[in-house]
Amino acid sequence: AGEGKGLGHEFLRHIKRCRVLIHVIDMSGAERNPVEDYEIINKELATYDLALEKRPQIVVANKMDDEYAHMYLEEFKKKYPDIKVYETSTIEHKGLDEVLYAALAEIDKAREVEMETPESTEETVVYRYEPKKPDFKIVKLGPGRFKVDSEKIDRLFDTVDFDKEEETYQFAMTLQKMGVDKALYEAGARDGDQVIVNTFIMDYKE
Incomplete structure (x- = not known):
């Protein structure tokens, strides 16, 4: 070029x-x-x-x-x-x-x-993708315990190296974009509750 x-x-x-x-x-x-x-x-x-x-x-x-x-x-x-x-x-x-x-x-x-860096005024083209419907299901296993059930998330999970902070962050952002955080809250999840994604267990944070 x-x-x-x-x-x-x-x-x-x-x-x-x-x-x-x-x-x-x-x-x-x-x-x-x-x-x-x-x-x-x-x-x-x-x-x-x-x-x-x-x-x-x-x-x-x-x-x-x-x-x-x-x-x-x-x-x-x-x-x-x-x-x-x-x-x-x-x-x-x-x-x-x-x-x-x-x-x-x-x-x-x-x-x-x-x-x-607000001094940057360069024009930016953004393409957004909005899923039509959730690709996951929130399952309440008991008091303070929830599971995210999704074949799509399971496939994505298998591609992530959780020893790398960047990939772990990207995975968390992906779940957020899919609406998992919001769905967990609506299902009753609160600070400190356990959330299971595939074989990974994490603490829910509002």
Whole structure:
């Protein structure tokens, strides 16, 4: 793009207005090497504007239904072990909600940073996703004990490394965006009550 080709200046100008970038990688490797694609795009972003290199980025491994996808994904993770990768398949409709919830959490964090730096007046484009109905159920197990029952949250739970503070925070923000905190309160949960999410037990805080 810096040389007048590649992503194109018009598209890059649009990206510059976005708080969070969702980098979708074709993991089928049908035409190109996914790892090389990832590196080429990031190089173009940095060449156009160094600030884009530090922009929050959600990496999505798409076409995970392809027979070679897991091989390329392992290659990617081996080279970039610290990068969180969301696995999706548009054909099988898998993983898409998790990406959208993660994007919402990152957008909120970016907005908090912007509020701390009011001198920034750069135009921002925000895309919001509102679930039509809750994807979970609150079950009261007894006095002061609640369980969040949800296949979607269970799938997301399996992707989180709770030893990493950033991922744990992102998971908590996702639950909040889904309306879990509000639903727990409406079900009678109060400060100090136990909440079970999959195999994780946490204290409820109003």
